[in-house]
Amino acid sequence: MSLNLFLQNVANGLSLGSLYALIAIGYTMVYGILRLINFAHGEIFMLAPYFLYFGVLIFHLPWWASIIAAIALTAMTGMLSERIAYKPLRDAPRISALISAIGVSFFLQNLAIVVFSGIPKSVHRPAFFTRLYRFGEIRIQSTLFASIIVSSIFLTLLLYVVYRTKTGLAMRAISTDIETSRLMAADVNKAISITFIIGSALAAVGGILWGLRFPQLFPTMGMIPGLKAFIAAVVGGIGNIPGAMLGGLILGMTEILFVAFLPAVSGYRDAFVFLILILILLFKPDGILGKKVQEKV
Amino acid sequence: MRKSLFVLTLAILIIAISSSALAADVVKLGIAEPMTGAMAVGGELCMRGYELAHEQKPTVLGKTVELILVDNKSDKVEAASAVSRLIERDGVVAVFVSYGSGMAIPGGEVANKAGIPLLSGTATNPLVTQGKDFVFRTCFIDPFQGEVMARYTFENLGIKKAALLVDIAQDYSVGLANFYKRTFEELGGEIVSDTKYNTGDQDFSAQLSQVIASGAEALFFPGYFGDVALIAIQGRELGYEGQYLGGDTLHNPVLIELAGEAAEGLIASTFFAEDQPATPESEKYAALFREKYGLAPDAVSILTYDSYNLMLDAIERAGSFDPAAIRDALAVTKGFQGAGGSVTINETGDAIKPAVLVKVVNGEYKYETTVNP
Numbered sequence: 001m002s003l004n005l006f007l008q009n010v011a012n013g014l015s016l017g018s019l020y021a022l023i024a025i026g027y028t029m030v031y032g033i034l035r036l037i038n039f040a041h042g043e044i045f046m047l048a049p050y051f052l053y054f055g056v057l058i059f060h061l062p063w064w065a066s067i068i069a070a071i072a073l074t075a076m077t078g079m080l081s082e083r084i085a086y087k088p089l090r091d092a093p094r095i096s097a098l099i100s101a102i103g104v105s106f107f108l109q110n111l112a113i114v115v116f117s118g119i120p121k122s123v124h125r126p127a128f129f130t131r132l133y134r135f136g137e138i139r140i141q142s143t144l145f146a147s148i149i150v151s152s153i154f155l156t157l158l159l160y161v162v163y164r165t166k167t168g169l170a171m172r173a174i175s176t177d178i179e180t181s182r183l184m185a186a187d188v189n190k191a192i193s194i195t196f197i198i199g200s201a202l203a204a205v206g207g208i209l210w211g212l213r214f215p216q217l218f219p220t221m222g223m224i225p226g227l228k229a230f231i232a233a234v235v236g237g238i239g240n241i242p243g244a245m246l247g248g249l250i251l252g253m254t255e256i257l258f259v260a261f262l263p264a265v266s267g268y269r270d271a272f273v274f275l276i277l278i279l280i281l282l283f284k285p286d287g288i289l290g291k292k293v294q295e296k297v
Numbered sequence: 298m299r300k301s302l303f304v305l306t307l308a309i310l311i312i313a314i315s316s317s318a319l320a321a322d323v324v325k326l327g328i329a330e331p332m333t334g335a336m337a338v339g340g341e342l343c344m345r346g347y348e349l350a351h352e353q354k355p356t357v358l359g360k361t362v363e364l365i366l367v368d369n370k371s372d373k374v375e376a377a378s379a380v381s382r383l384i385e386r387d388g389v390v391a392v393f394v395s396y397g398s399g400m401a402i403p404g405g406e407v408a409n410k411a412g413i414p415l416l417s418g419t420a421t422n423p424l425v426t427q428g429k430d431f432v433f434r435t436c437f438i439d440p441f442q443g444e445v446m447a448r449y450t451f452e453n454l455g456i457k458k459a460a461l462l463v464d465i466a467q468d469y470s471v472g473l474a475n476f477y478k479r480t481f482e483e484l485g486g487e488i489v490s491d492t493k494y495n496t497g498d499q500d501f502s503a504q505l506s507q508v509i510a511s512g513a514e515a516l517f518f519p520g521y522f523g524d525v526a527l528i529a530i531q532g533r534e535l536g537y538e539g540q541y542l543g544g545d546t547l548h549n550p551v552l553i554e555l556a557g558e559a560a561e562g563l564i565a566s567t568f569f570a571e572d573q574p575a576t577p578e579s580e581k582y583a584a585l586f587r588e589k590y591g592l593a594p595d596a597v598s599i600l601t602y603d604s605y606n607l608m609l610d611a612i613e614r615a616g617s618f619d620p621a622a623i624r625d626a627l628a629v630t631k632g633f634q635g636a637g638g639s640v641t642i643n644e645t646g647d648a649i650k651p652a653v654l655v656k657v658v659n660g661e662y663k664y665e666t667t668v669n670p
Contacts, residue, residue, distance in 0.1 A: 005510045008535075012502035118337035120523050122555045132534060139536050214499040216527055216555055220335070224497065259492070259503035266504060267465030267493030 001260065004137040009260040010253070015144040017252020019210055022151045023229035024236070024244035025158065026202030032239035033175045033195050035094060039101040040081060041203055042226015043108035046219065048074040048204035049123065049211030050116055056124060063126050071204040078200020079193050081108075087189070090178070105226075112219035123215035143213040150205055151245060158198065158241060167194055175239075224270070231277045237290020246288060251276075324360045324618055326608065327367065327383030327392040329404055334371025335496050338523065338551070339396035339597060343418065346601030347393065349585060357609045358616070365389060369400050376400035380407040380415070390618050391416065391608055395601050398422030398469040405432040414624040416608055418600035421545065422472045426646035431620075433627050433646040435603045435635060437670070439469070442544055442566050443476025445652045445668045449564070450515055450542060451484045453666075460490035460513035460539075462504055462528060464520040467496060473519040473544050489513050496524065505532045508539075515540040522546055526555035533559045540564065548596035553660055563657045567596045568637040570655050570664035575638045582636035593661070596637075603635035 023045055030038045051073045055066030085104045089097045131142040162168040170191035173181040182188050210225060211217060228251060229244075236247025255273060259266040280287065328347060330340040347364060355362055365387050369379040376394070383389045384407070392415045394404040401420035408415035409429040417425055417434040421442060426432045450456050459481060464470035478488050490511035492504040505528070508516055516532065516539055518525050525547055532541075541563040548567035553560045571594060574580045582602060586594045610633060611626035612618065630642040638650045654665040 002510065005506060008506045008510075009503055012500075012506060015502065016500050113333065113337070118333070118341065119551060120338065120526075120555055122526075122557065130534075132536075139534070141534060210499075214527055215530060216499070216523065218523065220497070221499070224499070255500075256503045260507065263490070263492045263504070263507055265493070267463075267495045269498075270495060 005260070008138050009256050011138055011140050011144070013253035013256035014249065015141060015147070015213070015252070016256060017249035018144060018147040018151055019206060019213065019248075020225070020228050020232045020252050021245040021248025022147055022154070022206040022209065023203060023225055024232035024248045025151070025154065025241055026199040026206070027226075027229050028233040028236070028238055028241060028244035029158065029202070030195060030199045031233065032241070033171050034086075034097075034192065035175070036086065036097050036101065037230070037238075038199070039098070039226070039230075040104035040108060041199070041229065042222035042224075043105050043112070044074060044078050044081070044200050044222075045203040045207040045210070045226060046112065046217075046222030047077055047108065048207035049217050049221075050112065050121075052208055052211065053121055053123065053217060063124075067208060070208060071201050074204035074207070075197045075201040078203070079196045082192065082196040087192075109219055109223070116217075116219060118219060120216050120218040123211050123217060125212055125215055129212040141213065143209055146212075147209050150209065154202060154205065155241065155245060158202075161198070162241070167191055171195055228273065231273060233287075234277060235280055235287055237287030240287065240289045243287055243289035250288075322360055323363045324357065324612075325363050325365055325387055325389045326605075327365050327380070327387060327389035329367050329369045329376060329379035329383060329392065329394045329400075330396055331371040331400065332366070332368040336371040336397050336400075336521065339521065340368075340371075342549070342595055342597040343395045343601045345586070345590060346418065346598035346603075347605050349582075349589060349598070350602045350605035353585070354606065354609060357612050358618070360618075362609070369394075369404070371397070371400070373399050373403050377403040377407050380404040381411070384408065384411045384413050389413070390620050391612075391623055393418065393601065393604055393608070395419045395604065396597065397467070398425055398472070399467055401425045402468060405429050408432065412624075413620050414608075414611075414627055416604045416627065418602075418604040419545070419597050420469075422468045423647075424468065424472075429646070430628075431624050433630075433642055433648075435600050435607055435637070435640050435648050436545070436568060437650055437652060438647050439473045439544075440476045441670060442652060443473050443478075444480045445654075446517065446542055446544070446566050447477045447480035447484065447486070449566075449654060449666075449668070450517070450540075451481060451486045454515065454540060456486070456514045456540065458487050458489045458511075458513050459515045459517055459542075460508040460511055461488060461492070462501070462508065462516060462518040462520070463491070463493050464496055464524065465493045467521065469544075469546070470519045470521075474517065477517055477519070494520075494524070494528075496521065498524065499527060501528045501531050502535065505535050505537060508532070509535060509537050513539055515542055517542045519544040520546065522549045522552040523555065526552050526560070529556040529559040529563065545596045548655055548662060550593045550595060550662075553657060553662075557660075560657045560660075564654055564665060566652045566654055566668075568650065568653060569594075569596070569599060570653050570662065573653070573664035573667075575651075575653075576634050576636065578634050578636040579638075599637040603637050603640065607633055607635065607640060 051070035170186040232247035236243030367379040369376040395418035398420040409431045463474040547565040615622035615626040633640040655662040
């Protein structure tokens, strides 16, 4: 493999990995605070570019306004899903909430098939997002820069909210012990709602950038990216926010290099990724940046 | 108590009698297509053809045709059970399975065992009809299609180096790519890059970077149109300037809508071109289709339209609803005037018809050339 081809693939890997990272941050945040694997994250992710599509097409909003509206609507949907499907189960065994999350995922996916139809829709991309940057032979899509910038901004914001604000304090308290937090007069419901709003907004931003990078919308588009983000979160150490970002980048890079070096089996890249998940769970279940957590008895 | 039991029995009797009386005027034909899952769009296109044909011709031999649809969920295992459900539970006299060779192959096996004729509109993989007396199709097969495209690439376009990008999850894609490769190499061409993907993948940057580095002048991607639209866009973004080529799945206006500029110049082998109607039926069909759906006709619905009409034609020629008689009538089909060209069924149950090549020019499919078998 020539150096140019290798560098091009590194750029491809970064481009894909930065998108995984963005989705994985939201995934890991909800897990870190509620110990809930929100399987509906991929469907929340899918809704955002659809909202954007309809904002531009039906309401003729300028694209920046549609993006803001889409993020807000998606965040609302995420919060509502928590109120309806997870809140009543807060004191139930953890597995019940997990099953409920799978239910929400299927519900949103099938609702999207009924409402939006199964025929894929094309995404109109503002000129900035179709732009290409050339570095010698290497070509890089502008979405790569957009996703790196956006992820860094959100990462900083998120770390600020979690470690420097009162709500963040409540979030961290809930992640340690939800009962005691209640006794200490923390507003548990508010903190959890905010967690879901931020997590879903992150999924929305990821979904919109994904839609601009891969301009095609269909109701099942969130399934595989959602699973990949989950794997990225596990690789980085689930619950750990910088870890999720690192995991996303590693996963994107691994996928691209797998295809680049083994083109004959390139169709099995997802199988390879799931194999990595199994190996990580077997040999380093806490992930790269994860801490060993003592299970409370 | 006794009285209510009597009323109940009476009600059941009445229902049983009336439904059997109704059944006498109805002939049931089964449809097993993907209505959900990765190929739901294909299923939707198929239904347009069946429904349009059914509206035009709702009766045969004095009975009303009832179409019973079962979703095969884009799944190969479900495809087999969908067909057996139609045969065993609904008692259909014939079955249609069109979209996805991967689903038509197991579906055909079930129908063949049960002795019920199965007609496929669009499944082009040779295994669909191979060794199955009761399975037929209204399209040509991939060895022919692959050869036509390979010859066209080498001889007409003068291209000596081509690349393949194949969907490993689809029998259609794998088969067609192999036949293309075989002819292209026999002619003296070289396949310089052979990469794969899986249905539903969205990122193709690594494969396309390899195609570009290999110096291929043409990229042959015989996949389903949703995936191909993304490949076409990403290829152009990464700076690939070669010729895009594909099979009949790429003759679909939705592809152009999805890929936009990137689809320009793409050449696909298909069954008809709207601007070069093969039969009077073709013109009639295009007008009907545009009126009902407001869209340009695609390669899928035109063939499901033809399969419905061919099935009714076979029933009329057989003069009965006996599955074996319908099978015998289908087997001797000669010069049936379909919208997607004239259909003659050969000894393996496949349609012998010319391949039509279309090219995307200014966002529309334009007739390029016809290749006779």
